[in-house]
Amino acid sequence: xxxxxxxxxxxxxxxxxxxxxxxxxxxxxxxxxxxxxxxxxxxxxxxxxxxxxxxxxxxxxxxxxxxxxxxxxxxxxxxxxxxxxxxxxxxxxxxxxxxxxxxxxxxxxxxxxxxxxxxxxxxxxxxxxxxxxxxxxxxxxxxxxxxxxxxxxxxxxxxxxxxxxxxxxxxxxxxxxxxxxxxxxxxxxxxxxxxxxxxxxxxxxxxxxxxxxxxxxxxxxxxxxxxxxxxxxxxxxxxxxxxxxxxxxxxxxxxxxxxxxxxxxxxxxxxxxxxxxxxxxxxxxxxxxx
Amino acid sequence: xxxxxxxxxxxxxxxxxxxxxxxxxxxxxxxxxxxxxxxxxxxxxxxxxxxxxxxxxxxxxxxxxxxxxxxxxxxxxxxxxxxxxxxxxxxxxxxxxxxxxxxxxxxxxxxxxxxxxxxxxxxxxxxxxxxxxxxxxxxxxxxxxxxxxxxxxxxxxxxxxxxxxxxxxxxxxxxxxxxxxxxxxxxxxxxxxxxxxxxxxxxxxxxxxxxxxxxxxxxxxxxxxxxxxxxxxxxxxxxxxxxxxxxxxxxxxxxxxxxxxxxxxxxxxxxxxxxxxxxxxxxxxxxxxxxxxxxxxxxxxxxxxxxx
Ligand SMILES: Cc1ncc(C[n+]2csc(CCOP(=O)(O)OP(=O)(O)O)c2C)c(N)n1
Ligand SMILES: [Mg+2]
Numbered sequence: 126x127x128x129x130x131x132x133x134x135x136x137x138x139x140x141x142x143x144x145x146x147x148x149x150x151x152x153x154x155x156x157x158x159x160x161x162x163x164x165x166x167x168x169x170x171x172x173x174x175x176x177x178x179x180x181x182x183x184x185x186x187x188x189x190x191x192x193x194x195x196x197x198x199x200x201x202x203x204x205x206x207x208x209x210x211x212x213x214x215x216x217x218x219x220x221x222x223x224x225x226x227x228x229x230x231x232x233x234x235x236x237x238x239x240x241x242x243x244x245x246x247x248x249x250x251x252x253x254x255x256x257x258x259x260x261x262x263x264x265x266x267x268x269x270x271x272x273x274x275x276x277x278x279x280x281x282x283x284x285x286x287x288x289x290x291x292x293x294x295x296x297x298x299x300x301x302x303x304x305x306x307x308x309x310x311x312x313x314x315x316x317x318x319x320x321x322x323x324x325x326x327x328x329x330x331x332x333x334x335x336x337x338x339x340x341x342x343x344x345x346x347x348x349x350x351x352x353x354x355x356x357x358x359x360x361x362x363x364x365x366x367x368x369x370x371x372x373x374x375x376x377x378x379x380x381x382x383x384x385x386x387x388x389x390x391x392x393x394x395x396x397x398x399x400x401x402x403x404x405x406x407x408x409x410x411x412x413x414x415x
Numbered sequence: 416x417x418x419x420x421x422x423x424x425x426x427x428x429x430x431x432x433x434x435x436x437x438x439x440x441x442x443x444x445x446x447x448x449x450x451x452x453x454x455x456x457x458x459x460x461x462x463x464x465x466x467x468x469x470x471x472x473x474x475x476x477x478x479x480x481x482x483x484x485x486x487x488x489x490x491x492x493x494x495x496x497x498x499x500x501x502x503x504x505x506x507x508x509x510x511x512x513x514x515x516x517x518x519x520x521x522x523x524x525x526x527x528x529x530x531x532x533x534x535x536x537x538x539x540x541x542x543x544x545x546x547x548x549x550x551x552x553x554x555x556x557x558x559x560x561x562x563x564x565x566x567x568x569x570x571x572x573x574x575x576x577x578x579x580x581x582x583x584x585x586x587x588x589x590x591x592x593x594x595x596x597x598x599x600x601x602x603x604x605x606x607x608x609x610x611x612x613x614x615x616x617x618x619x620x621x622x623x624x625x626x627x628x629x630x631x632x633x634x635x636x637x638x639x640x641x642x643x644x645x646x647x648x649x650x651x652x653x654x655x656x657x658x659x660x661x662x663x664x665x666x667x668x669x670x671x672x673x674x675x676x677x678x679x680x681x682x683x684x685x686x687x688x689x690x691x692x693x694x695x696x697x698x699x700x701x702x703x704x705x706x707x708x709x710x711x712x713x714x715x716x717x718x719x720x721x722x723x
Pocket of ligand 1: 173175255257258285287288316319320378445468499
């Protein structure tokens, strides 16, 4: 297991109430992920649970969005480049008020808006994704357009670490610093797992911090389950001048459900009834302690 | 009738072939647990490379290995092999005539819940467009086994299209020969041509039609390129009415190929059943085929219309 290579500086410490809200929202996102994938008997749990904390901070603290007006021109943009984590994304959007929570259980079913991979037809989703290595390129285009038009909103992309095997990620990684896209923040979900299991048995990609740094990015390395660090990193990225930022968030695939953590078999497999009940019980137990 | 997975058949067959062909190398791009190439990997770890999520690099490496004398199988989902990696397949594999067998799984709508981003409906079109590329879509697991053997014996690049869902083993004891169609059932009034797993649907339609006195021939075209022209022309001459069905776009699939053959040789009444200029969506595989009109009902409706 890799560790964060540094720790961002705290400028705005979260209050106890803020911290509690972010933790509760992350817990709710996780609970919905389990419900949705179990109901659909299909979907990706592991990589959805690993970004639940990041999504909680984005949607309940940092992103400038308006659920009543999802296409508001001044909004921050987000590309979920690892589009298979759609369950967590849709849950965060519904909890933030973009659409009714009841719709979440139509996930992956016929005639639903909630397509298997992040889908632009869902209120709050800026771009459809699912084929890995594309959302990050789209986010560069959005950041470039904002620069051209002198607009002040920020653009975010969430990418997977397995996704970084794709060449197109590195085409984007070359372009963003050269074009000085300092309005872009890429969050890299460094959980060290991909579809077929641990990256150490497939393609060990070494230090992402070193790679992005050598490509000219502002690199911030954090524990992706520490709310304060996530907040600090996003705020630090916002201040960076003339360079795009990448937040390498060291996370645990399946985070929050003990038997799913670092367990390759929960990448794209739904839980059994038994596993479902155990997972919900664990999350409810965790919630009572927040 | 047995209901079996084409993917499992593929994995098992590869693992068997590894014994006989010592230079057989298998590549995958982080989907080996889904394509089932892991079965070969478990038996021959030194000749199996799960390369990571890098389909373009995989196709390039496949070409390099093949140009160095290896017999290469490269697998991932249909969408990534032919979509993401198209140019590598074109330039490095097809143009070099590299001996690479691209065997893909999860083709078409029956991929199901992952939705439109993963439902490849244009791959037959893309692959048939490449000079020298052989294109094959087996109907079931037993035929998949034979196809994997046959492509191992042939020299040159080929594309084998498999689906995700389990399917009835209809062709348990039928021969497979590259470039040859299979007359599954004879008939006098209408010829139903199918490729891949929609054979099942064509046979259901035949049963329905029989009830109203319409006699339908069902012809399975496992090889889409080179296509069995003779069988198409002969059957069209016999029945005068042709229907095609496939889990692919209306543009450039089996229906298009049959339209070309008929148009140039023996114009006959033709109705093509395929996905009409649409992306798919999430849902259960068979349920999606119904919704998009790839169904026995549609075949029956068109056949009755043609009968007048
Ligand atoms: C281009 C492409 N190739 C393959 C896939 C199939 N796939 C979906 S998720 C996945 C693994 C992703 O790993 P990672 O980016 O690390 O995501 P996480 O661990 O966060 O789930 C793969 C190979 C895909 N969606 N897109
Ligand atoms: Mg990962």
